[in-house]
Amino acid sequence: MAKRTVADVDVAGKRVMIRVDFNVPLDKKTGAIADDRRIRGALPTISNVLHRGGSVICMSHLGRPSGDPAKDKFLTMDRVAERLAEVLGVPVTKAADVAGPSAAALAAQLRPGQVLVLENLRFDDGEKDGDEGFAKRLAALADIYVNDAFGTCHRTDASMYAVPQQFPPGARVVGMLVEKELNILQEILGQPQRPFIALMGGAKVSDKIGFIEALLGKVDKILVGGAMAYTFRKSQGQPVGNSLVENDKLDLARALLAKAGDKLVLPMDNRIATSPDAAAVDTQVVQGAIPDGWEGFDIGPATIAEYQRQLSGAKTIVWNGPMGMFEKEPFRAGTIAMAQVLADTNAVTVVGGGESADAVTRFGFDDRITHVSTGGGAFLEYVEGKPFAPLTVIDEK
Ligand code: ADP
Ligand code: MG
Secondary structure (H helix, E strand, O other), X not given: OOEOEHHHOOOOOOEEEEEOOOOOOEOOOOXXXXXXXXXXHOHHHHHHHHHOOOEEEEEOOOOOOOOOOOOOHHHOOHHHHHHHHHHHOOOEEEOOOOOOHHHHHHHHHOOOOOEEEOOOHHHOOHHHHOOHXXXXXXHOOOOEEEEOOHHHOOOOOOOOOOOHHHOOOOOEEEOXXXXXXXXXXXXXXXXXXXXXXXXXXOOOOHHHHHHHHHHHOOOOEEXXXXXXXXXXXXXXXXXXXXXXXXXXXXXXXXXXXXXXHHHEEOOOEEEEEXXXXXXXXXXXXXXXXXXXXXXXXXXXXXXXHHHHHHHXXXXXXXXXXXXXXXXXXXXXXXXXXHHHHHHHOOOEEEEOOHHHHHHHHHOOOHXXXXXXXXXXXXXXXXXXXOOOHHHHOOOEO
C-alpha cells in the first residue's frame, strides 16, 4: 500500500513540521554551503504547504556535532535558513534551539505562509537517544508531521521515528521527495522493464555485498567497474598489482562470483598508473593482469565500449558506484562515458550513492537521468530490502 502524502492532508491554517534533509556539504575552512541541492530539493514540499495556506517548521541534522561549541560553530542552521529564504523567496525565521523556549515561542507565532527553521537536531542529545520527552516537545510545535528526508529513513533518530508517533493518525505523512523515491524504487524493484542492468562500482565490495546479492535476484546483468573489480579479479587468482583490494574479502568475492555465474561481468581492460596523482600521459591501458607497482584507477576503452553496448539495449538501469577515481581528471573517462549512456538512453535510469550522485551531477548529466536518489546508505539499504522503521510509523493512504 502507498503512504499517505502531504497532498492528502488539509494543511490550511495548520502548522506543518517537515523533517527535511538539510545536511548540506560545507566548505571546511569557511563553513560556507558548498552545494545547496538538498535545500532546493526540499522546496516542492515546502512550497506546496505554503501555497495551500499552511505554515512550515523545518528540522534537520547538519554534520556530526562534537558537543564543543567552538568546533561546531559551522554546524548551526543559520546559513541554511538564510539560503532557504533566498531560494524560496519567502522570509525564514530561525530558532536558537531545537525544541526549547525559542522554538516554542517562534512556532506559536507562526502565521500561514511563514517558515521557521529549528536549530541542528543533533545539538540536542534527545535526537540520537530517541528520547520521548524530546519527541513530545518537538511534536507539540506542530499539527502535522511530514517525513521528507529519504537519506535518513534507514535510521531511527528521534525526529524520524519517535516524533511522528506523537502525532494523531492521519497527520503522519511523507513529503514529495520521499514519495518520488519510493515510487521509482518500487517500480524498478517490482515490475522492471527488461533487460534490467545494474552498473556497479565504487571503492569496496564489502560496502555493497547485500546490495549485489539483492540485485542478483532481480537484474539480467551486473556490470562491474571501480576498485571493487580488483577484489573480484584477485579472488580469481589474477594479478592486480597495487590496486585497491580488500584482502579479507577474497573468499566472499569468490562466492559471489560463483553464485552470479555469467550475470556478473568484470572489466576486460583497465587504465593503470603508478600513482593516483599521475598525469594522463603517464597512464596506460592493460588487458588482464596488472603489473607490480601499477594500480588500476579506471575501466579501459574496451570495457567502456562493451558496457556502452550492453547498456544501450537495456530498458531499466540502476547505477551505484563510480567506474574509477573520477575525482582525478585522468581517471574519469569511464564514469563520464557511463553517465553519458544513461543520459542518452530512453530506459528508466536510477542513480544512487553519495559519490555516484555527485559524479553525474558534477559532469552535468543529472537532468537527463530518470531519478538521482537523495539517499546514499538509505538507497543501498532500500534496494537490499531492509525495512525502514521510520516509514512504518507513517499513515497509509
Ligand atoms: P557511492 O558513494 O556512490 O556508493 P563508493 O563510496 O562505493 O560510491 O565509492 C566511491 C569512491 O570510489 C570514489 O571516491 C572513487 O574515487 C573510488 N574509486 C572508484 N574506482 C576506484 C579505483 N579503481 N581505485 C581507487 N578508488 C576508486
Ligand atoms: Mg560513498
